Amino acid sequence: AKAKGKGCYQVFESRMHEELLDRLDSESRLRDAVHRGELRLHVQPVVDLAGGGVAGMEALVRWADPERGLQQPGAFIPLAEETGLIAEIDRWVLFEACRAAADWPDTWVSVNLSAATLDLPDLTDRVAYALSTTGLSPRRLVLELTETVLMRDVTVTSARLEELRELGVRIAIDDFGTGYSSLGYLRDIPVDVLKVDRSFIDGLAGNARQQQLVSAVIQLGHTLGLKVVTEGVETADQLRLLTRMGARYAQGYHLGRPGPVEEQGQLSTNTATV
Ligand code: C2E
Ligand code: CA
Ligand code: CA
Ligand code: CA
Numbered sequence: 001a002k003a004k005g006k007g008c009y010q011v012f013e014s015r016m017h018e019e020l021l022d023r024l025d026s027e028s029r030l031r032d033a034v035h036r037g038e039l040r041l042h043v044q045p046v047v048d049l050a051g052g053g054v055a056g057m058e059a060l061v062r063w064a065d066p067e068r069g070l071q072q073p074g075a076f077i078p079l080a081e082e083t084g085l086i087a088e089i090d091r092w093v094l095f096e097a098c099r100a101a102a103d104w105p106d107t108w109v110s111v112n113l114s115a116a117t118l119d120l121p122d123l124t125d126r127v128a129y130a131l132s133t134t135g136l137s138p139r140r141l142v143l144e145l146t147e148t149v150l151m152r153d154v155t156v157t158s159a160r161l162e163e164l165r166e167l168g169v170r171i172a173i174d175d176f177g178t179g180y181s182s183l184g185y186l187r188d189i190p191v192d193v194l195k196v197d198r199s200f201i202d203g204l205a206g207n208a209r210q211q212q213l214v215s216a217v218i219q220l221g222h223t224l225g226l227k228v229v230t231e232g233v234e235t236a237d238q239l240r241l242l243t244r245m246g247a248r249y250a251q252g253y254h255l256g257r258p259g260p261v262e263e264q265g266q267l268s269t270n271t272a273t274v
Contacts, residue, residue: 044258056108059097110142138168147179198232
């Protein structure tokens with residue numbers, strides 16, 4: 001029994017060793033990804049339900065890993081956040097998104113920022129640089145921050161966001177409703193856009209109580225003068241319900257899937273008939 005136990009331990013140890021090597025390998029390859037030009041910019045349309053056209057585009061990063069193929073953010077953002085590489089990824093996405101949007105007629109572009117990026121002392125300079133270099137009007141740039149990021153220190157966060165808003169850019173609360181004190185932000189933090197998390201849209205059609213809740217959140221946002229975007233709209237039923245509730249902006253597979261930024265013209269025509 002003793003010998004067997006030791007064998008198990010060795011197997012366990014070597015597996016840990018393998019996982020560690022694998023992680024170090026991913027980390028160094030991710031570190032090089034930015035410099036090697038392996039990041040890709042995908043965008044997903046945000047549709048204006050009143051006008052029927054595309055009002056904005058959300059920038060979503062992908063990694064064209066030469067070894068494993070095109071990677072979704074879920075496969076590398078956590079590692080990027082742990083290692084601090086995220087700040088460099090966010091910087092790349094910010095710049096590329098501004099550059100792409102500068103060529104569009106008047107759609108806004110929204111960019112996701114992680115906690116580490118919001119904490120960069122030179123974030124405001126970076127944003128100003130991206131805007132001036134690409135010529136994108138600040139009004140057309142939206143910075144998306146999740147509730148989890150915003151909830152860390154309200155005083156520090158508010159000051160930082162005010163600094164960014166002075167440039168003329170807009171701030172969105174992403175995944176709204178998933179944090180535990182959502183209403184606190186609306187009181188304390190200067191924001192312009194509220195993105196209702198897709199967990200509230202999922203199952204909407206069969207749940208009257210959820211419909212009342214979502215409807216109330218939309219009205220609340222409008223009362224506060226915010227733009228409200230409902231995320232994760234996957235069905236025609238959800239879209240009908242949201243339209244009836246007075247939702248103005250929506251995003252989701254039913255309206256348009258994320259795709260390479262080079263094909264964004266196609267995305268706009270696909271969704272123009274909503
Ligand atoms: P998010 O900011 O909430 O972005 C929306 C995610 O929902 C995207 O996943 C999008 O593809 C997906 N989605 C859109 N419509 C639907 C729908 O109808 N149904 C479902 N089930 N999903 C839908 P994606 O591209 O895999 O990104 C996942 C997360 O990774 C993002 O969530 C965001 O938190 C993060 N992320 C993506 N790009 C960046 C980036 O450049 N920087 C940072 N810091 N985070 C990023
Ligand atoms: Ca987002
Ligand atoms: Ca979201
Ligand atoms: Ca999310």
